[in-house]
Amino acid sequence: MQRFINDPDDIVDETVAGFVRAHHNMVRIHDTNPRVVLSHTTPKIGHVGIVTGGGSGHEPAFIGYAGKNMVDAVAVGELFSSPTAKSFYDAIKSVDGGAGVAVLYGNYAGDNMNVKMARKMAKKDGITIETVVANDDVCSAPASEREKRRGVAGEIFMWKIAGAKASTGAPLPDVIAAAQKAIDNCRSIGVGLGPCTLPQVGHPNFEIASGKMEVGIGHHGEPGLRVENLKPANQIAEDMVRTVLEDHTLLKGTEVAVLVSGLGATPINELYVLYNRIEQQIEARGLKVHFQLVGNYFTSLEMVGATLTVMALDDDLKSCLAVETASPAL
Amino acid sequence: MQRFINDPDDIVDETVAGFVRAHHNMVRIHDTNPRVVLSHTTPKIGHVGIVTGGGSGHEPAFIGYAGKNMVDAVAVGELFSSPTAKSFYDAIKSVDGGAGVAVLYGNYAGDNMNVKMARKMAKKDGITIETVVANDDVCSAPASEREKRRGVAGEIFMWKIAGAKASTGAPLPDVIAAAQKAIDNCRSIGVGLGPCTLPQVGHPNFEIASGKMEVGIGHHGEPGLRVENLKPANQIAEDMVRTVLEDHTLLKGTEVAVLVSGLGATPINELYVLYNRIEQQIEARGLKVHFQLVGNYFTSLEMVGATLTVMALDDDLKSCLAVETASPAL
Numbered sequence: 001m002q003r004f005i006n007d008p009d010d011i012v013d014e015t016v017a018g019f020v021r022a023h024h025n026m027v028r029i030h031d032t033n034p035r036v037v038l039s040h041t042t043p044k045i046g047h048v049g050i051v052t053g054g055g056s057g058h059e060p061a062f063i064g065y066a067g068k069n070m071v072d073a074v075a076v077g078e079l080f081s082s083p084t085a086k087s088f089y090d091a092i093k094s095v096d097g098g099a100g101v102a103v104l105y106g107n108y109a110g111d112n113m114n115v116k117m118a119r120k121m122a123k124k125d126g127i128t129i130e131t132v133v134a135n136d137d138v139c140s141a142p143a144s145e146r147e148k149r150r151g152v153a154g155e156i157f158m159w160k161i162a163g164a165k166a167s168t169g170a171p172l173p174d175v176i177a178a179a180q181k182a183i184d185n186c187r188s189i190g191v192g193l194g195p196c197t198l199p200q201v202g203h204p205n206f207e208i209a210s211g212k213m214e215v216g217i218g219h220h221g222e223p224g225l226r227v228e229n230l231k232p233a234n235q236i237a238e239d240m241v242r243t244v245l246e247d248h249t250l251l252k253g254t255e256v257a258v259l260v261s262g263l264g265a266t267p268i269n270e271l272y273v274l275y276n277r278i279e280q281q282i283e284a285r286g287l288k289v290h291f292q293l294v295g296n297y298f299t300s301l302e303m304v305g306a307t308l309t310v311m312a313l314d315d316d317l318k319s320c321l322a323v324e325t326a327s328p329a330l
Numbered sequence: 331m332q333r334f335i336n337d338p339d340d341i342v343d344e345t346v347a348g349f350v351r352a353h354h355n356m357v358r359i360h361d362t363n364p365r366v367v368l369s370h371t372t373p374k375i376g377h378v379g380i381v382t383g384g385g386s387g388h389e390p391a392f393i394g395y396a397g398k399n400m401v402d403a404v405a406v407g408e409l410f411s412s413p414t415a416k417s418f419y420d421a422i423k424s425v426d427g428g429a430g431v432a433v434l435y436g437n438y439a440g441d442n443m444n445v446k447m448a449r450k451m452a453k454k455d456g457i458t459i460e461t462v463v464a465n466d467d468v469c470s471a472p473a474s475e476r477e478k479r480r481g482v483a484g485e486i487f488m489w490k491i492a493g494a495k496a497s498t499g500a501p502l503p504d505v506i507a508a509a510q511k512a513i514d515n516c517r518s519i520g521v522g523l524g525p526c527t528l529p530q531v532g533h534p535n536f537e538i539a540s541g542k543m544e545v546g547i548g549h550h551g552e553p554g555l556r557v558e559n560l561k562p563a564n565q566i567a568e569d570m571v572r573t574v575l576e577d578h579t580l581l582k583g584t585e586v587a588v589l590v591s592g593l594g595a596t597p598i599n600e601l602y603v604l605y606n607r608i609e610q611q612i613e614a615r616g617l618k619v620h621f622q623l624v625g626n627y628f629t630s631l632e633m634v635g636a637t638l639t640v641m642a643l644d645d646d647l648k649s650c651l652a653v654e655t656a657s658p659a660l
Contacts, residue, residue: 002524002540002543002560002634003596003600004523004596004600004601004603004604005562006562006564011603012599014602014606015600015602015606018601018603018604018606018607019602019624021606022602022609022624056599059597059598059602193332193334213332233336233344234336264597264598265594265597265632266333267387267526267594268389269345269387269389269631270333270334271334271348272346273335273336273348274348275348276344276345276351292351302595302596302634304632306334
């Protein structure tokens with residue numbers, strides 16, 4: 001493993017410590033739980049608190065989205081593992097401003113279980129909690145079983161929309177409705193060209209053969225729809241757009257937000273090569289790109305690959321997107 | 331090669347096209363030269379124009395630093411190759427607001443030659459040009475021959491300082507003095523753990539054996555000071571800080587700006603692991619970290635590795651750093 005690590009057991013603590021040093025003007029570590037990162041702007045009395053959390057190794061997700069008008073607290077898990085129920089609970093407690101807490105997270109078994117437990121714990125404290133479970137990955141289950149789909153990079157849009165809505169002082173049902181609409185309007189797909197290695201394991205837990213690619217790969221190397229021969233970037237971009245939009249059925253003229261994220265080891269120029277064709281393809285289908293992000297926004301350690309997320313917009317989502325955020329990643 | 335590419339000959343054009351699509355609110359392509367990227371804020375009558383340029387494959391450098399209060403125009407070269415003299419010239423012409431142009435670039439043979447030619451061409455048009463050549467890479471030549479050192483990630487600080495100074499309406503000599511002070515105050519080092527591959531070549535033009543690392547590597551894989559056994563991240567961080575600060579001889583109490591950049595394929599969490607120890611080590615030497623950036627700011631395609639840049643600050647540099655910028659990368 002050609003990696004910058006010390007003891008693999010310390011990676012998460014060292015990542016969080018370095019992250020908070022680097023962004024000390026925006027975030028801090030929870031007083032007693034080193035696996036909770038808090039925005040300096042939380043708690044805000046009378047405002048809904050926004051909590052997320054997930055496994056480490058996806059940086060800048062999830063910690064990078066703690067900040068002003070974004071996420072208030074992030075529960076931090078081990079590499080590719082759910083945060084504990086206690087960390088979700090401590091995150092919830094920290095951001096409670098008396099108007100309830102929105103917990104917005106991905107659809108993974110550990111997260112589902114631990115958020116459920118944290119919710120019970122917080123309920124005893126009299127904190128009102130509602131959740132939205134992201135399920136934007138079109139390749140992880142058929143459209144008829146959307147509730148089984150994984151949450152991936154669309155979570156970033158969900159957090160931004162919800163954070164913006166909460167910043168207006170909106171009540172909890174409105175913040176939850178905005179987050180739910182955001183993720184309902186998102187579809188994502190990942191394409192993997194190379195695997196990643198958990199340092200504690202020391203070898204990749206899956207392989208992608210040279211000259212092949214995994215279409216529909218998950219953020220932890222979950223198998224995709226199919227393994228194909230590696231194609232030129234433009235064909236990959238076209239396939240990604242087709243897969244996402246065929247699941248979406250949007251009317252011509254619909255405005256969309258687009259996120260192209262590298263998975264960790266893809267050169268940034270290649271993300272722009274992909275984006276160039278992706279935008280062309282989206283607009284060729286009569287849609288209009290209103291907002292876009294291209295970069296390493298939601299990664300999988302040093303996986304080679306990229307994801308595409310498309311969120312359909314309406315006026316309310318557009319005005320939420322326009323609210324300025326100040327988090328380390330966005 | 332597990333990469334998102336089409337015809338390798340088209341990578342740069344497609345990168346620039348996708349980049350300008352993604353950041354159309356900040357930048358545009360020059361009307362007649364597709365290898366020049368312009369900030370929407372240029373030209374500004376009566377203000378000094380800021381130009382840089384360099385080879386592609388270092389994204390977000392160089393194009394990502396075109397923007398408000400940063401670089402006004404970027405000349406774009408092929409992968410790891412200098413822009414042409416014509417592109418530097420077109421960049422200079424585009425940003426001339428009558429107060430002269432500062433061309434701030436790295437110390438590579440092709441860039442030196444092409445900037446010199448562009449300067450002659452622009453002189454005939456009556457444009458006053460001054461240059462600053464970055465030479466912050468401590469491992470590329472001894473301190474006694476600083477003029478031979480390569481320019482690396484310290485250029486980002488140089489651009490930010492110069493852009494901030496120009497935004498105040500300062501005359502050309504003041505902008506040049508600020509840029510020169512910024513780079514004089516910068517020291518950088520790179521450590522490579524894995525090579526990179528130019529798509530047109532198809533195989534790495536250098537190797538780093540498993541279990542080894544190249545200390546002092548350049549942004550194109552130029553050999554470093556030495557090949558060593560790969561060490562734990564904390565030891566690498568300590569070595570980087572020692573090498574940089576022994577070349578710097580700063581008084582205790584000096585405030586510094588720190589930049590830790592990945593080289594393209596290093597997981598972002600590992601940059602924070604490095605930064606955690608780097609900041610500790612810098613402060614243990616009696617210096618104070620006033621400003622920091624951690625991320626993929628200046629890369630080398632999919633090289634595995636990281637760079638450290640330390641810039642010593644004074645009040646003037648601090649107030650320049652505080653000027654807000656709006657470029658795709660910063």
